[in-house]
Amino acid sequence: MMQNIASNRPAMIAAVIVGFFLVWELACDLLHVPNYFLPPPSAIFKEFLTAPDWYLQQCLYTLLTTMLGFGAAFAVGLIAAIGITYSKILENTLYTLLVSLNSVPKIALAPLFIIWLGTGVNSKVAVSFLIALFSIVIDTVLGLRSADPDALDLLKTMHGSPMQALIKIRIPTALPHMFAGMKISISLALVGAIAGEFVASQEGLGWVILSAQGMFQTTRVFAAIILLGVMGTVLFFLVDIAERLVCPWHVSHRTAEAKAMAQAH
Amino acid sequence: MIAVGPLPSNTKDQSFVQIRKAGKTYRSKRGDVAALKDINLDIAMSEFVSVLGPSGCGKSTLLRCLAGLDHPTSGEILIGGQKVHSPPDGLGVVFQRDVLLEWRTVIENVLLPVEVNRMNRREWEPKALQLLDLLGLRGFEGRHPWELSGGMRQRVSICRALLMNPTLLLMDEPFGALDAMTRDDLNVELQRVWMADEKTVFFVTHSITEAIFLADRVVVMSPSPGQIADIINVDLPRPRDLAIRETPEFGLLSRRARTLFQEMGVIRGGRGDKLRVAS
Numbered sequence: 001m002m003q004n005i006a007s008n009r010p011a012m013i014a015a016v017i018v019g020f021f022l023v024w025e026l027a028c029d030l031l032h033v034p035n036y037f038l039p040p041p042s043a044i045f046k047e048f049l050t051a052p053d054w055y056l057q058q059c060l061y062t063l064l065t066t067m068l069g070f071g072a073a074f075a076v077g078l079i080a081a082i083g084i085t086y087s088k089i090l091e092n093t094l095y096t097l098l099v100s101l102n103s104v105p106k107i108a109l110a111p112l113f114i115i116w117l118g119t120g121v122n123s124k125v126a127v128s129f130l131i132a133l134f135s136i137v138i139d140t141v142l143g144l145r146s147a148d149p150d151a152l153d154l155l156k157t158m159h160g161s162p163m164q165a166l167i168k169i170r171i172p173t174a175l176p177h178m179f180a181g182m183k184i185s186i187s188l189a190l191v192g193a194i195a196g197e198f199v200a201s202q203e204g205l206g207w208v209i210l211s212a213q214g215m216f217q218t219t220r221v222f223a224a225i226i227l228l229g230v231m232g233t234v235l236f237f238l239v240d241i242a243e244r245l246v247c248p249w250h251v252s253h254r255t256a257e258a259k260a261m262a263q264a265h
Numbered sequence: 266m267i268a269v270g271p272l273p274s275n276t277k278d279q280s281f282v283q284i285r286k287a288g289k290t291y292r293s294k295r296g297d298v299a300a301l302k303d304i305n306l307d308i309a310m311s312e313f314v315s316v317l318g319p320s321g322c323g324k325s326t327l328l329r330c331l332a333g334l335d336h337p338t339s340g341e342i343l344i345g346g347q348k349v350h351s352p353p354d355g356l357g358v359v360f361q362r363d364v365l366l367e368w369r370t371v372i373e374n375v376l377l378p379v380e381v382n383r384m385n386r387r388e389w390e391p392k393a394l395q396l397l398d399l400l401g402l403r404g405f406e407g408r409h410p411w412e413l414s415g416g417m418r419q420r421v422s423i424c425r426a427l428l429m430n431p432t433l434l435l436m437d438e439p440f441g442a443l444d445a446m447t448r449d450d451l452n453v454e455l456q457r458v459w460m461a462d463e464k465t466v467f468f469v470t471h472s473i474t475e476a477i478f479l480a481d482r483v484v485v486m487s488p489s490p491g492q493i494a495d496i497i498n499v500d501l502p503r504p505r506d507l508a509i510r511e512t513p514e515f516g517l518l519s520r521r522a523r524t525l526f527q528e529m530g531v532i533r534g535g536r537g538d539k540l541r542v543a544s
Contacts, residue, residue, distance in 0.1 A: 157352040
């Protein structure tokens with residue numbers, strides 16, 4: 001029985017999550033923890049049911065911010081990475097600048113964006129974009145550079161153009177790296193969106209958390225946090241699914257390797 | 266050596282490839298390093314030339330110069346009377362690693378040169394399938410490279426090199442990474458493919474047996490700097506089967522090559538050279 005669950009990954013994950021909430025519920029109940037300190041999952045769920053439409057609306061706002069930030073980071077990151085790969089000047093300027101900028105905690109820039117772009121959605125998208133950008137650029141540059149030199153030479157002997165080298169060899173080679181970067185940056189885009197909402201907002205889950213906290217509505221804070229957790233997980237797995245669809249050769253490579261490793265042990 | 270084979274090299278068109286005093290010197294911080302020195306070599310149309318030498322004798326550098334991927338620092342290389350500046354037309358290249366694109370199926374890999382030259386894929390597909398068939402890969406066209414063995418992958422890369430009917434086929438230790446049996450198998454296969462339409466082949470290897478088995482002429486190179494030590498004519502009848510390697514004629518040729526390497530000090534254990542175990 002245990003063996004069955006252990007070998008079935010989705011069942012395993014579900015069991016762990018259910019178990020976690022069960023322990024939480026029981027602990028709150030047995031230890032008489034007050035709701036304002038740590039509400040039990042059942043109370044959080046009831047809170048969510050009081051206004052599901054409203055919660056969903058806040059979710060969508062944060063989701064929109066995240067997706068816009070992530071989308072912009074992806075587009076800009078890809079173009080910047082191609083530029084950095086092909087141009088020594090861009091590598092020395094833009095790349096150096098990005099690396100040094102990355103050591104500044106970007107959340108610290110959030111108040112600045114409120115000044116520059118106002119309290120609307122733009123400033124949150126900007127924070128989300130900035131925080132998501134770095135890992136996409138770094139991983140895409142790494143991926144574009146890891147193209148097989150023999151393959152590039154082979155293309156030259158076929159009289160292939162630099163553009164063909166980019167499209168037929170460099171980008172496909174970079175895709176697995178890009179997805180690795182995207183998995184990190186989709187989570188970071190969500191962090192950026194929440195950070196932006198913390199600074200100044202009238203909408204979104206970040207604003208829900210901040211305003212509820214001010215009124216000691218801990219249950220509401222938790223409802224928003226759990227929704228954020230769900231959203232982050234779903235976004236991550238969407239990127240994972242996209243990876244499986246876009247570069248199946250890499251994923252199957254990985255699983256084949258994993259199988260070989262498992263057999264070796 | 267007297268030419269007795271069915272394809273003596275003097276009946277072929279002269280000098281399709283002309284290498285004239287080609288040299289290649291790399292600049293490094295510790296001074297100049299000569300990779301190639303004074304290479305003079307003519308290769309006739311339809312000739313199969315093996316270039317044999319130890320690692321670091323510049324044989325791959327010479328191949329890269331022929332491919333237009335690298336350039337000699339002195340002398341010149343002409344292919345079909347044209348000086349090589351960039352990759353010449355009608356070139357097929359096979360590297361030691363198969364360099365298959367993992368994200369493409371076997372047939373898509375073979376059709377890569379057609380795609381790169383912006384030609385009609387449909388028109389070339391029958392030719393690609395025919396080549397795959399010739400190399401024993403029928404039924405594998407829809408597979409991905411990771412589903413194939415090393416030997417099969419290298420066959421695919423040979424198909425890709427042959428697809429657009431190259432006049433010059435450059436092979437850089439193509440079977441160097443394969444196990445001995447697969448290598449034997451592919452040697453026979455390559456000979457069969459070559460005999461079908463006799464392309465000019467420049468085949469780089471460090472295996473004495475392989476070099477002799479395949480070639481009309483074996484160019485023996487010595488290391489640092491890379492120079493031609495000797496050119497051995499191989500007048501063994503074709504088609505050659507693997508058993509030819511045990512014949513006295515073959516033994517004589519391989520002894521000649523081995524003696525050269527012993528004289529260079531590349532192989533130890535020659536006559537008058539005590540076998541020593543490095544301590």
